[in-house]
Amino acid sequence: MVRTNILLKLPNTWNVLFxxxxVIVMIGVCYYVASYLSKNKNKSKFVKSGIKDIDYMDGFQFEQYLAYMFRANDYKVQVTSERKNFGADLIIKKSGAxxxxRAKRQKAKVGIKAIQEIVAAQNHYKAEEFWLITNxxxxxxxxxxxESNNVKLLDRYKLIELMTALNLSLSMTAGEFKQKVKAKPIKCVCGAQMVSxxxxxxxxxFYGCTTYPKCSHTKSIL
Structure with a gap:
């Protein structure tokens, strides 16, 4: 009652400022709480998606994992031939579509070349949609x-969302899949195999030749 009387005696300007x-303090507290909850929710989604395991796959494992993930969610999946894929890694079908x-597991940003590859596939495959997926x-x-060629881009964030949505139907995590499906051997210019x-x-x-120091050829890991 005393506090109320004091406020009533204050000039109107001070009442308004108070x-x-x-209100500003309350908004700040609400924003902080919302940001904290959102950050933890995103972190949980990030961990559960298995995206970190994708980062340690090679291109072959990534393609196979996408095929496995789509098959487990009732897509009909065709993995294209490595030599004659015409810019496509997978052909997937569901509900008539x-x-x-095109899959790109890379450590660097995906550039124009990858777009050109899948654009080249448009006339050949006559599909309804063309997706480029990267980690x-x-x-x-x-x-x-x-955008100018109607290619749908799925970047790291959209891949996490896709994996989170489809992972419920999987019997293996991305990490377990990586252990089961071995990386594709990389051949050195000398004919020997290369290892990470x-x-x-x-x-x-990087990839180095198994015969080093006899052969010092190396290859960067994308």
Whole structure:
């Protein structure tokens, strides 16, 4: 009662300022709580999706995992031939719709070349939709070219959403799938196999020949 009387005695300007300050504080608290909850929700979705396991797959494993994921969700899936894929890695069908999928598991942003590859597939496959899926993101040029050619881009965030939505039907996590489906052997120019190695100074991973130091040929990991 005493506090109320004090407020009533204050000039109108001070009353207004007090109310404004109280509202600002309340908005700030609500924003902080909402941001905290959203951050934890996104972190949980990130972990459950298995995207980190995707990052450690090679291109072959990534394609096979996408095929496995779509099949488990009632898509009819055709994995194209490596030599004659005409810009497509998967042909998926559901409810009569035919979708051409190009998969890019990369450490760098996906550029224009990948868009050109799937655009080349449009006339050949005559599909309703064309998707490019990556665990990374796209360059500005790639996004512009995709938009002008009706190519649907699924970047890292959209892939996480897709995996979160489809993972309920899977019997294996991305990590378990990676252990089961071995990475495709990479052949060196000398004919021997290449394996993943790490630079002691930079910490970067690369492919090195198994016959090193006889053969010092290396290949970057995309």
């Amino acid at each position: 109310i404004v300050f109280a 035919k979708i051409v999928v 990374n993101f796209y360059t500005k040029g790639a996004r512009e070219l995709a 190695k790490k630079n002691r100074h930079s910490g970067r991973s």
